[in-house]
Amino acid sequence: MTRPDIAIVVVTFNSAGLVADLVASLPTSEAFTWHLVVADNDSMDGTVQEVRAQAPAADVVQMGRNAGYAAGINAAVLAAGRRDAYLVLNPDVRLHAGCVEGLLDALDQPGVGIAVPRLSDGLGQLILSMRREPTVVRVLADLALGAERAGRIGTLGEVVSDPRRYDRSTSTPWAEGSTQLVSHACWEACGPWDESFFLYSEEADFDLRAGDLGYSTRYVPDARATHLEGGSAGSPPLWALLQVNRVRLHRKRNGRVAALAFWSAVVLRELSRACLGRPTSRAALAFLLDPRRLREPAGPWSLEPGHGRSLLHPASR
Template sequence: MPDDPSADLTVLIVSYNTRALTLKCLETLYANTRARFRTIVVDNASQDGSAEAIAARFPQVMLIASAKNLGFAAANNLAAARARSDWLLLLNPDTETYPGGVDALLAFSKANPQAGITGGRTYYPDGSLNPYSCSARLTLWSTACRASGLAAAFPRSPLFNPEAYGGWQRDSARRVDIVVGCFLMIRRSLWDQLGGFDLRYFMYGEDYDLCLRAGRLGYRPMLCPEAKIMHLVGASTTLRARRHILVAKSRVSLIHDHWHPALVPLGVALTWLWGALRTAAALSRAVLRRHPSSRESAAQWREIWRARRSWLQPY
């Protein structure tokens, strides 16, 4: 259906060299959503013809073709500034909506105004559950579990994998600390009150920071199990080492921004330990297995470890 300037929902999409994926995202969005909505796409200086293809296939979309890569946070802030609806939906370009998914999330958001921010369930292309549509906040315990490998060893344990709400299948409505920005709905008035994303977070962590700041205002983000999408995860960050570096830097930034100052050095030290143990494990596997994939992993972790001075500093 065509975009409606009087709609109460605006969908914000930020694309970066994801031409085919973004087109599929828009195709499923329009095919599977009955609510009236507008769409704003910010293309972050893609080199794959994304902006031209979007303009040709979806003329009803408000397209902002940036001359430079603004990053996820700044691009969403730019798009949100153009929205006039009561509700905003942040949607990644590497997602495909399922029938009624956006409608369910909009209805749920309106029925639970105390949430402020809402999200839904995400699935991998093979139909299996992707648990990373929401998260619990970083704590000293969760950071220690991640650093020591306990979270990876016991992924279904709520004790040892608390950030992922280990064991919960996202099949019930529930308060959560964090709604991940791949599929995040927020009332525009709250977005404006929070000032949108903190622009220090170029990529990763901006959604965590947004939700934690909303929590300080008394809102309690929630997950709606009936709202479902498919998410490829990380399609616009193809270099694995680069992604780990960005995630680690965002975690250190969140520790600095949201932890008690006395705990910050411990959190940073545990992040250092995470990098050290992962690098040592990758190098050991490369020596013992002598397999090309093990050598590739070792090379990636060497790169991550060499960049530790960068990711151990906050934004």
């Protein structure tokens, strides 16, 4: 029986301090073969040199600019060539023993095109990684109840926040994009990740498109990984970009008229929180009320005043 052959694709940007621990966590199983491909978004801290020192056999794709997470994934998959599956990783992910085997087993199930593990943060706490498609009702539920409380009520919230749901294998409309194993068939059917998102909502777009084409995303609790997380919740520009890209995703999937209602709900939610003094929501309002940011593809200019070079690396997811 032929062993599955997978490409492990990682997107880096000023990630030199993360490379050694990532490489150390990569699998040693004889049940499958793998090859590491790193797409580097023009790092300035010696990331490329560190990758070559820690993983001499890896292929390194130098993007020549900070092209974003989706562009890096696409470039790495292209460089990897035909594989049975592609394991998309943030540089701050640490795989646990047996993680990849569990994800590969899930891909063998009928209709499954994407498999994702149970994620914990650096302190060992569960990361709420499963998501539902953004809708006006879910935004208003977040406004009225808060994301965590809404996520515990049936399918009301966008974030699946009941910890008990993370104890069993299940399908999810989409999952956070730090660790996703994508089958070759799913990748071929869905095409590349949408590079216009730069950062945030690109994994939602890909997973939801996969679902539209009959390739489900499967959450596998026995497959485990640690995601150290950079996080957007405390960063005004990152939170603002996250909200703008949510609106852009909704418009892409539902059209301009429906997106106007969704935009209005997001503005209302951020306004209510800006009135409580949250700088993240004040930044989000500024972005949401700027037609250019809603109209143009996101990019490094979205994150800093003066359209400067972004200081963001993919670990900020």
